[in-house]
Amino acid sequence: MPGFFFHHNSMTELNGRDDGKLTEGKIHKKKQKALGADLRNYLKCVVPHIEPGIKTSHSRNVMLSTEEVTQWSQSLEKLLASQSGRGVFREFLKSEFSEENIEFWLACEDYKKTKSDHLHSKAERIYEEFIQSDAIKQINIDYQMREATAKKAQDPTHTSFDEVQKTVYILMERDSYPRFLKSKLYLNLLNHLQTNAAK
Secondary structure (H helix, E strand, C coil): CCCCEEEEHHHCCCCCCCCCCCCHHHHHHHHHHHHHHHHHHHHHHHHCCCCCCHHHHHHHHEEHHHHHHHHHCCCCHHHHHHHHHHHHHHHHHHCCCHHHHHHHHHHHHEEEEEEEEHHHHHHHHHHHHHHCCCCCCCCCCCCHHHHHEEEEEEHCCCCCCHHHHHHHEEEEEEEHHHHHHCCHHHHHHHHHHHHHCCC
């Protein structure tokens, strides 16, 4: 299956500075080192299961197929079903300062699998992190839904966050997801994959 190797040109530009004191060789080594760290950090976001101690040369071999990335455009559901898709979408949401939406959605997915005796502590954490009015990663929901969710979180069940999770999903589906499909991040990734597949 044709794959895509992440190259440095898909990373953020490095701020290499020539202060006149470094030789050209040292500057090149410095940029390579920064690139390695940048690549590792990017791949950790895109493919979260990469081991933290993995070497960059091995990281370059992490591949995505054209087929998988094309499927992301079929629906938000298919995008979120892919671990790499979630990572790339999260990077896009970070660029729009709205990553709290996917983080909340993922927290709800995890919450549904929680054993009953841990529901209370997880519900409290989700409420404090995403729902309450001064939450660090406050999601965009109206006052009534915030209040209703607060009550459900006090006596939690596995469905306590279902309604608000659905609301956030619809918000991503109607708002962020169409922009993601038109974004340089997604289109460049798809273009590189298709170019490599054609070789």
